Amino acid sequence: MELELRFFATVREAIGASTARREFRTGATVREVLAELESAYPALEGTLLDGEEIAPSITVLRNGTHVVHFDGVETELTDGDRLSITPPVTGGDG
């Protein structure tokens, strides 16, 4: 299956691109996708996963919704899904 990947801020810097389309195994989980990205981009190694869990230094959205509202790192993705990876989103100044 093909996923649309969007990268923001420091994650984008590490990858060197803002978007990518990439093939994954049908039914791949968020964990598998993050692991593959860590393998594909050396600058990301150790930054997306903390053991088996999503690293606290990133936020992962599936079609704009935080993956904690699905099954978290176990969320199974489907063809055409958009996965956005960003540093944690904080509350803004003012």
Place this chain on the structure above:
Amino acid sequence: MTETLPPVYGGEILHVHLDSGDTEIEPIDPDDARRFLGGNGFAAKQVAEHVPADADPLGPDNVLAMAVGPMNATPFQSTSRGVLGFVSPMTNGFFDSTFGGTLPRAQKTTGFEVVVLHGRADELSYVRVHEDGAEVETAQELAGLETYETCQAVREREGDGYDTHVLAIGPAGENEVRYACSLHESEIREGVAGRGGNGAVLGSKNVKAIAVTEGSFEPEPVGDLRERSIQQMGRLMADTEMLQEYGTAGLVNPINEMGKLGQRNMQVEQTDPENAEAVSGERLEAEYVTEDTTCANCAVKCGKHVSVEAEGITQAKIPEFESLFGTATLQEVYDIERVIKANDLCDRLGMDTISWGVTVAFARECYEKGLLDDDDSPHLEFGDADGLVELATLTANREGFGDELAEGSFRMAAELEDAERYLYGAKGLEFAAHSARGLKGMSIGYATGTRGGSHHDTRPTLQYDGNHDETTEGTPEFAARSQHFTALGDSLTQCRFVSEGGWGTMVEENYAEAINLATGWDLDVEAVERIGERVYNLERLINAARGVADREADTLPHRVMNEPIPDGPAEGMYCPPEELDSMLEEYYAFRGWNDNGHPTTDTVERLELEDVAEAV
């Protein structure tokens, strides 16, 4: 009960009577330090004690209390904030607005934890504060100057360069634009006390600036606060990486990605990725940022300067995320250079970019719906970037239609038939960027916030991480406890980013340890959270006495309660009236407030607020 004041406190409050120039020094009661901690808590107590419940916010009976916290000028990380406390000309209720830079640290070394301005000067003046007291200096030559110009002019008059730490208002403050702000220009970064109209309050007092000279007081933490701060440094730097690289502007893209970033006066909450990208932190960093800036004692350096050759802008303050919401996405203006220009103008003229931007967007929707027309203003089309820039100057000078914008969206709506449905704010204050429809914690947090439309009462940070964003279950308690967290943090005067990034997003053991090391007290986590709860209840008591805090006031605007987000990832989200009612009941019960949203006698006693309850 504490017998003596810990040596981390300077120990005194300085009262300045602007009409006579007289000053009084009041010792800080050690019991007040234990109850209210400093900063926000101290400022609220001054407002409670000195501002009559019927005082006009723009009259001489209002005060402006500038307060610092117990750990300013100590090794405790990023306690570089100062607090301005006053009754707001936007909300007619208590308001505290914070700012960074170097002035708060300088104030701390004078030994005055709070400087309270009373009355009104006869002529335009600035207030010089130093360790021996203060003088009110007539300064008619400052009339009409922009904020940065004023800071420079006062520094030159004092003759000590950046050793004089200046907070100033611009023309908007002098003209009593209701959301006028004040700006502090230090050698290492700017700090803006942005919200609530503190600049208008200073303007109404004929105070153009406050100038602080460092003194000799050195706060002495009882324990090893330096070592404790070092222990948190790794977590802090890891969790604030985005802020270090992009500042708060880095939030534009991800929050748009969630479909919770207002566009077109909140008619929709997501724009095309290309538009978001055009006004994003990533773009600013790549094309416009020229240097990082920082407050005193902070390694995060979230501040940035930007330059735009085409606009003649050199080393201006970067637009913060909230400002990009107010002046870019909400306007459907994605011309970043014009947006930077509008923001720089707001900083120079001294206006809150959130309230101004939301007010302009409100006016633009009124124009779109036929409630205003070209005779009112030619600058009211969504997407009109040049018009946006024009409106900034008109507003600050109260020229033409700018005079109406200067009153804020709520007062404008009161003059226009059927316009209330386009408001986006609560209690008279326009909301910040964090969606009142898309984040359930913000729905109840905004509705119950002391300040109305502030994102520094209930915080959105945990909600963006998937907590209390989509459910109402447990959310009223979360919102209330987040309000304790922010009231505590603003009483410590620790930067929110450093708190959330390095120490914890709710009140936790880290804070108790740090406060105990600073003061020598032996507080557990519950007692520390109770300080925040006490301060929040004190604010509520002030507002209840002023008639601006009750169940009727704890509400949300029409769109938030009646129009679901129309599309995008958050499609269908809103907070219908019955949902708000249900959350309010739960919230009041958790707080120990009655059905009308007022603290009960038992709650006042539990929080040891009997004396201040009597004062208000």
